[in-house]
Amino acid sequence: MTYCLGIITQSGLVMAADSRTNAGVDHISTYLKLFDFSQSEERVLLICTAGNLSITQAVIAALQRDLKLPDGINLHNLPTLYEVARYIGGKLRSMEEQDRPWLQKDGIDFQCNLLLGGQIKGEEAGLYLIYSQGNCIQATRETPFLQVGETKYGKPILDRTLNYETPLAAAAKCALLSIDSTMKSNISVAPPINLVMYEANTFQVQHSLRLPVGDPYLVQIRKYWETSLKVAFEGMPEIDWHPQATNPKG
């Protein structure tokens, strides 16, 4: 599995991804899942990938190949972020068209989802989730985060601490906590963690981090968070039991 998330706030974007892939528990590897296709001063484009690795790698390779061609559309000449999302969705579709029948025959999961976050000059910053089918949805003020991969463990912390007005640095910490909660409960998600924070309207990724296994900050926040939860837990009001009165009978 994998866990990637993107957060959009009034002041910018946070994108984060773990690096674990697995094809069964006896085939666990480490792969980069956060890719920066930005064009300095012009556009910021960050892509996170989850799902079938051969397909997501092929999509990333196709995006890179198009950038090297003298003509044709590519990540750097499409005029809007929505068109970039659709273009990536098109790459996904064409890879699935090629490989799906072969994978399906052997019962191999060919699904994958991508996140696209960024900003193109003349537009607001935006965040999209591109589905395996090539269609996409956009994060909005009401739902300022999107997740792909192993999404459930890390959702409660986002639901409880995050909104569109959250300061960007806090959103970045929230993303790390969400990934850490997932790693604690599910071995299919693991470091290195890649984290990028983008301040809207700067058109430059100025904050980017790779946290490997045992990174002191990762260790520190896990310890801090566990201690904080334990303290909070110990202070929880006692349950007022009403013995028997409402005993559910079989």
Next chain:
Amino acid sequence: MTYCLGIITQSGLVMAADSRTNAGVDHISTYLKLFDFSQSEERVLLICTAGNLSITQAVIAALQRDLKLPDGINLHNLPTLYEVARYIGGKLRSMEEQDRPWLQKDGIDFQCNLLLGGQIKGEEAGLYLIYSQGNCIQATRETPFLQVGETKYGKPILDRTLNYETPLAAAAKCALLSIDSTMKSNISVAPPINLVMYEANTFQVQHSLRLPVGDPYLVQIRKYWETSLKVAFEGMPEIDWHPQATNPKG
């Protein structure tokens, strides 16, 4: 969906369940999913159900029917908790045998899982998860909780606060927090919450609670927990960014 969990500690058992069922978002109902089949002073038997409602209801009905028959095995005469778990698994198998082909034809999910917690005189307290296939596993000191249904949202809080030595009253609060985290992040899990706490070797369920929608304690712990998380979150150490140095390139 549904979320039920059982916790076993050195001093007893906690079992908890929500009450929401859904067959699509336009068919949401409320059903009891925690059943008490205890026999006062002799044995405590608590069952939680998740999955296809027609099958779990049929299983519960079959268990009740056997109890009324003059002969034959039933929940009150089987000598060990393991045999009770296998007997329930057998009921599950026979219901699936009857209904599975008909459900499968229309692509309806017939899977369900049950939790069985309790204690029979002469034995230690125990906790089992009975799979849709009728087989079962037992919770142990190393993994003192078992979950069925929508399990992922509520797992981080268990992983971080619970172990076999946790006092029973704290384990009960932990179960409620786990359900509350799930309810906050997923609309397929909802009150009333049924909660039972059993002190080992008493052979009597003395603490049992039903928390309906808007219950003051549920409201109180949600507010308390959210405030505590926000305070903890605000105290989180700042990220030490190393700009550019580790920027992942697409």
